[in-house]
Amino acid sequence: MSQNNEMHPRNPYRNKPPDFKALALEYPEFRKFCHYVSNGKVVFDFREDAAVRCLTKTLLKKDFNLDVILPTGHLVPRVPQKLNYCLLIDDILQANQLSKDVVGIDIGTGTSCIHALIGTRQFDWKFVATDGDENAVRSAHENVTRNNLDNSICVVHVNPTVKTVLMDVMNSMADREFTFCMCNPPFFEKWEKDDKFCQEPSVSNNTYSNRIDSDIRSAPHSATFATSAELYIDGGEISFVNRIIDDSVCLRDRIKVYTTMIGRKSSLKPLQQRLQRFGDDIKFIVSPLNQGKTKRWMLAWTFSKSISLTIERPVSLKCAKPGLMKVMQEINRLNGRVRQEAPSVIVAEFKSVTWTNQRARRKATAILLESSAKRAKFNCSNVACEAMFGTGDGRDSFTNAGNFVSSEIIATDVPNLWDSSTQAYFPLPYGEVPRPIARIRIHVDSEDLSDTVYFDLISGSKQHLHQLVQYLKNLLC
Numbered sequence: 001m002s003q004n005n006e007m008h009p010r011n012p013y014r015n016k017p018p019d020f021k022a023l024a025l026e027y028p029e030f031r032k033f034c035h036y037v038s039n040g041k042v043v044f045d046f047r048e049d050a051a052v053r054c055l056t057k058t059l060l061k062k063d064f065n066l067d068v069i070l071p072t073g074h075l076v077p078r079v080p081q082k083l084n085y086c087l088l089i090d091d092i093l094q095a096n097q098l099s100k101d102v103v104g105i106d107i108g109t110g111t112s113c114i115h116a117l118i119g120t121r122q123f124d125w126k127f128v129a130t131d132g133d134e135n136a137v138r139s140a141h142e143n144v145t146r147n148n149l150d151n152s153i154c155v156v157h158v159n160p161t162v163k164t165v166l167m168d169v170m171n172s173m174a175d176r177e178f179t180f181c182m183c184n185p186p187f188f189e190k191w192e193k194d195d196k197f198c199q200e201p202s203v204s205n206n207t208y209s210n211r212i213d214s215d216i217r218s219a220p221h222s223a224t225f226a227t228s229a230e231l232y233i234d235g236g237e238i239s240f241v242n243r244i245i246d247d248s249v250c251l252r253d254r255i256k257v258y259t260t261m262i263g264r265k266s267s268l269k270p271l272q273q274r275l276q277r278f279g280d281d282i283k284f285i286v287s288p289l290n291q292g293k294t295k296r297w298m299l300a301w302t303f304s305k306s307i308s309l310t311i312e313r314p315v316s317l318k319c320a321k322p323g324l325m326k327v328m329q330e331i332n333r334l335n336g337r338v339r340q341e342a343p344s345v346i347v348a349e350f351k352s353v354t355w356t357n358q359r360a361r362r363k364a365t366a367i368l369l370e371s372s373a374k375r376a377k378f379n380c381s382n383v384a385c386e387a388m389f390g391t392g393d394g395r396d397s398f399t400n401a402g403n404f405v406s407s408e409i410i411a412t413d414v415p416n417l418w419d420s421s422t423q424a425y426f427p428l429p430y431g432e433v434p435r436p437i438a439r440i441r442i443h444v445d446s447e448d449l450s451d452t453v454y455f456d457l458i459s460g461s462k463q464h465l466h467q468l469v470q471y472l473k474n475l476l477c
């Protein structure tokens with residue numbers, strides 16, 4: 001099942017796959033891989049390696065003004081997923097006021113140098129990009145130079161046979177501190193690579209593809225060609241990430257936020273258990289990185305006590321246009337007060353929670369509206385109520401000397417059981433005005449066919465916010 005609606009909220013490819021027809025019209029090279037079918041639609045064959053390669057090059061050109069070479073026989077990065085990863089890192093940096101003068105390390109940058117190129121173009125980050133493969137370093141360097149990014153990205157060859165991943169490059173820059181590191185490690189163990197991939201001698205002796213003949217496996221939905229260094233490492237991704245964790249224990253705050261992509265769900269548990277062993281010294285988080293039919297994860301950790309890795313995302317709903325207007329109408333119905341802050345931003349304030357227990361409220365209203373003859377059977381009900389009037393000198397207690405205004409005792413049908421209705425004042429400290437129970441900033445992002453409305457809690461309880469959005473979803477979506 002496609003997971004495009006689970007992409008990062010700021011990812012422009014979220015719910016908006018590339019328009020193949022428009023790309024075919026604009027880019028003649030891309031057009032070669034498109035076929036028109038009878039209904040006028042354009043069909044693109046993801047099972048053809050050259051087509052996937054051309055799609056990535058075209059998207060990088062169109063959406064990031066990047067002109068890249070992607071040598072045949074090497075891994076082709078998927079642009080929406082790479083942008084997702086960068087956006088998750090950007091979330092952490094923004095939340096911790098670390099977005100200025102950002103310098104990152106891209107471990108295993110590959111022939112494309114994709115993370116560093118997107119990070120530089122989109123977020124103005126600077127990079128040291130490393131790789132253990134000389135061909136990858138050469139090609140990555142070429143991509144940096146042809147986009148005039150030599151002042152922002154430095155590509156470094158590292159020795160892939162040493163046990164550490166970060167130490168050599170960090171030792172060679174002993175006076176430098178880095179904002180973050182990122183990595184897309186080789187996923188497989190050697191035996192898994194042999195199981196899942198076959199050699200493609202027509203390309204090179206070191207090229208493998210997932211076009212493997214098998215009775216038990218269905219044909220891949222997208223072609224993957226890659227070299228052995230891109231595909232596997234002794235011990236698979238768990239061992240590679242464990243090497244980064246080991247390095248991080250030595251380097252600690254020299255890199256503020258350590259991150260890596262994880263390709264397999266089964267790797268998450270052992271890696272988290274490893275990080276857990278360091279107790280309070282390390283904070284870590286796992287965030288999903290979903291794109292298309294592929295599920296990946298980002299594992300991030302830090303030694304810094306002042307850095308928070310938890311990202312609060314605005315809660316959102318998608319509805320027909322005009323989304324903001326519809327939400328405003330419902331808020332008015334819920335007795336909320338709305339103030340316009342900008343053309344597509346409002347702030348809503350609620351003095352009480354009116355969106356919960358809607359069914360019970362409707363039932364109670366219906367009972368009240370019924371004729372009194374019918375209502376008679378409901379006129380005596382038992383309501384449990386616990387009221388805390390504070391502690392201290394007794395003046396605010398439930399007595400005539402306290403601050404309650406009236407108290408009514410109502411007899412019930414049950415002997416020795418009374419209902420009590422009490423009205424009381426809770427005075428505020430001098431000069432303080434009553435605060436709304438919830439204040440929410442609401443803004444709308446307009447798309448072609450629908451609107452996405454985002455809800456950001458300014459003050460109040462998160463639970464109330466989620467209940468309100470669920471209530472609005474039930475009505476509007």
Ligand SMILES: C[S@@+](CC[C@H](N)C(=O)[O-])C[C@H]1O[C@@H](n2cnc3c(N)ncnc32)[C@H](O)[C@@H]1O
Pocket residue numbers: 075076077107108109110111112113114115130131132133136158159160161164165183184185186187229230231
């Ligand atoms: C899965 S590929 C990722 C390429 C690119 N970053 C991407 O996401 O498309 C893994 C890369 O890690 C490189 N690599 C393997 N061992 C390494 C090491 N010890 N240090 C740096 N890079 C290494 C490989 O040469 C390969 O280019």
